[in-house]
Amino acid sequence: MNISVLLKQVPDTTAKISISNGKVDEDSVSKWSMSPYDEYALEAGLQLKEATGGNLIAITCGPERTKKMLTDAAAVGADTLVHIPIEGVKDNTHVQKLLAAAVERFDSSVILCGKQAADTNGGSTGPGVAELIGAACVTLVSEVNFSDGKFTTIRPSNSGIEKVMVDGLSVFAFDKGSSELRRPNVRGIMMAKKKPIESISSDDLGVALDSSSLIINSQSPPPEKPAGQKFEGAEHVGEVVLKLRNEANVI
C-alpha cells in the first residue's frame, strides 16, 4: 500500500515574522519547520505503514530548503522522499495540481495531510487535491485506520465525534491527531542521511503552470492595536465585551 503524506515547510510557528517592502521577508526567518498539522498527518501515516506494511511517501512542493524537512521525515520512517521544486509564492491552485499529479504518479492508496498550513492558513490543499484526483476527502480528522480493505476515520460532529468510513480513495486532512509525531533516534537520523530525495519537476509531472488570476498586492503587519483602555467599575463590562467583538474581533 502506498501512503502519500503531503508536507509543507513553514516558518516555525514561534518565529517572528518580519515584513519588508510590502512582503514577508523569508530570508530573515530564523527557523523553518514542518507545518504542525502535517506532523500529525505524518505520524498517522507512519502508524498506518506499521499496521499494513505499506510504503510511506513524503511529498513536498517548495524551494531547495524544503529538502531538509524531507530528510527529517525520513529520520522518523518515511520510505520515499519526493521534492517538487518551485520558487517563490505560488497560487494554491498550482500547488494542488502538482501534488495531485505526484499522488497519482505514485499510485497512492491513501493521502494524508494537515488541515491547513501554519503560514497561509488556507486549508484548501487537502480538499482541492481530492477534487482533482476524484477522491473523497474527510477533514479535521484525528486518526485514520485501515481494516477489511476500507479506511475509517474520526472527525468531530455536532454532538461529539463520529467514526466515518470511506468508499474508495480518500484524502484525510488532520486536525490535532491522537498521537504526537514520534521523536527520531540516532539510527533513524543516520539512515535518513543516506536516503535519496527524488526531485520531480512540473514538466515531469505534466502540469502546466499558467499565470494566476490572483494578484498579491501586499503583505503587511497586522493593524496596530489601540492603546490599552482602562475602565472604572463593573458597569463597563458590557461595553468591553462589545469592544472585544467589534474592535479586537476575538470573540
Next chain:
Amino acid sequence: MRIMAYEALDFYDVDSLLTEEERMVRDMVRDWVDEEVIPKIEIACREGVFPDEWRVALGEMGVLGAPLKGYDCPGLSYTAYGVICRELERGDSGLRSFASVQGSLAMYPIWDFGSEEQKNKYLPKMASGDWIGCFGLTEPDYGSNPGDMITKAEDMGDHYLLNGAKMWITNGTIAELAIVWAKLDGVIRGFIVEKNDPGFSAPEMKGKHSLKASVTSELVFQDCKIPKDRILPGVKGLRGPFSCLNNARYGISWGALGSAQACFDSAKDYAMSRIQFDHPIASYQLVQNKLSWMLREITKGQLLAYHLGQKKDSGDWIPEHISLAKMNNVDIALEIARVARDIHGANGILDEYPIMRHMANLESVKTYEGTHDIHNLILGRYITGIQAFTRGA
C-alpha cells in the same frame, strides 16, 4: 506541537558549521529537553531524584556512548557528542553528568581497554540505557591525586578481592556496573564490578546543594570478590582513567555552554520585562554591560568547543587542548550564572528561574573532571615544562 521553540544564542553562527547529521541530532535532543526535561527539572531538583524516564529516553534516542563505534553504539562524531552534551546541560548539568559518565567513563573504557567478550557482553545494553555504568576513581582522600589511591585488588587465584572505597561517584547507586580503578601489585588496573558482586555496596550520598537531580554515591568494597574475567586487559596505569576523563572533559567543555546559554536566555528575558524606575532594566548601562560580557564569553567558548570537536574528530589533539576548553568554558559558565543571578535580583533565588540551580551545579562541574586549578597547572606544565602540582621533584 511545541509552544516555544528554544533558539540558542549563536552570535557567530557556529552551528551553521555542523553537518546535517549533527544538526538533526541537536534538534532531536533539544526538542526532548524542551518537552520532557525543562518542565520537570525543578521538581526533580527539589526532590533530589534523577527521573528514570530520562534514562529510558536517552537510550531510545540512541545518544549514550555517542562517539563509540560498533557494538550497537551510536558511532557519531565527537562534534555530535559535544552538541548532545550542550543540549542536555541546557536542561541540567546533572542530566548531562549521567550521560557523560555512562558514555565516556563507563562505556568508553570497556570499548577501548576491554576484551571482545566484555565489549559484546556490556556495550549493547549500556548503549540502550538498559544497564547503567559508573566510574570509580576518586577516593575520600585522593581526588586531584588519583595516583596514590589506596583501593587495592589482590589476585586470589580464581578471583580478585577488592578492598577500599570510592567517593563522589555519579550514578553509583543506580548502576548495574562500576568501572573501578584499583592497584593490583602496585599498578593501577581497571575492573568491572557488577552490583550483585559480594562485598560491594553503593550507598547514595545525601545532603548535596549541587547536582541535586543526579545520583552521587560512595562505592564500598569490603572483601569484594569478582571473577578473573572482569579485569580490563588493555591498559595499565593512570593512562586508563585519564583516557576516559579526557573524553568526559571534552563533553563538558560543550556542556558548560548549554548551561551558560540557559542563564543568558533567562537573564535577557528578565531584563527586558523587569521594570524599575519606569524602564526595563535592560535599558540601564550596567545591565547591558553584563549581557554584553556574557555574549562575548559564550561566543568565544562556542568557537573553542567547536574547533576542539574538529580536532578530536581528526585525531589531531593532545590532552592539554581539552584542559584549556574545559577550564575556560566551565569558568565562564559559572561566572555567567552568577551575573545572571544578579540581573534577576531577588527573583533569581527562586526555582521559578533556573539560575541558581545552574549556578550551584556549575560549582561541581568546576571541581570534577579535574578542578579548575589542576587544569591550570596542566597548561602551566605544558608551557614551561615544569610541573607545579607537588612539592616533590
Next chain:
Amino acid sequence: MGFTVIAEANGDSLHPTTYQLIGAAASMGSNPTVICPNGTGAEEAATINGVEKVISVNGDCFNIFDGGAWASSLSSLCGDIILISASPNGREIGSRIAAKKDIPVIQDVTSMTEGITVSRPIYSGKAMESLTVTGSAVITLRPNSFEAALAENNAPINVVDQSADVKISIQEAINKASERLDVTEADIIISGGRGMGTIENFSHLEEIADTIGAAVGASRAVVDEWGMPHRMQVGQTGKTVTPSLYIAVGISGAIQHLAGMRSSKYILAINKDPDAPIFGVADYGIVASWEDAIPSLKSALSELQS
C-alpha cells in the same frame, strides 16, 4: 460579476453568517443568488435584502456531510464569484468547488472592496495579506467580519433536484460532553488568581469558559496554595500560552505570571486594585472586584452568543 452565496444552516434556519455573506455581496453592488443546500432556510433567505433569487437544492447527498458530494451537487449552480462562510464545512466545500471549476479559492477573508480586493490574516494573524481577484473565484468569509443584511425582502425561490454520489458513511456517532480545553490549546483563556478568594469561586470562571469554549488557567499562587492542578498554571514555571484572548481575573500580574501570558494577542484584566501591574499589559482593563464583574461578564458573553 455575478455573486452566488452558498447559505450556511444552523439547525433548520439560517446561520447568522449567511446574512453577513449576503450583506458582503450587496456591499459590492451585487444582488446575489442564494443557494440553500437541502432547501434549509430557503424561505428565510428569500426575505433577506439584496437577494435576487434563491435556489433551493434537494438531494439525498445532503443527509450527511461529504464535501465532495455537496460540491458536486452545487457547483454547476454557482456564478462567477462564490461567497461561502469560512466555517470548516464552508472551507471544504469552497476548496472543492474551486478545484472543480479550476478557479482560485481565497479563505478566511476579513474585508472585501471593489476590485475585487480582499484582505485576510496569514501566519496565524501575525501578518495581513491583500489580494486582488481578476477572474472568477471562491471566497470564504470569516464569521463576524462583515455587516449582516437586513430582512425586508421577498425574492423568488427556485427548487431544483440535484444530488451527487456520497462516498462516506457514518459508522458510529459518539456523543460526548466536550472536554474542557487545555490552556496550551485554547484560543481563549480565562485565568484566576488570588483575588478570586477561594478555589470554589473558580466555578464561576468555569461557567464562563464553557459558554465561550475557553480554557481555564490559574496563577502560581492559586496552584501552590489552593491545590489547583499544575497543568492549569500559566507563568514562568507553568505553561506559556499565546491565545487570541487572555482574561485575567483577580491576578495582580507579577513578572512570573506575565512571562507566561504576555504574548497573548489581547489581554482583558479584571482586578479591584487600580495599581495592579497587570493593567500595564492589558488591552482592556476593568477596575472592579470579581464578584461585581463576573456576573456581568457572564451575561454579556451569553448575549453575544445568541
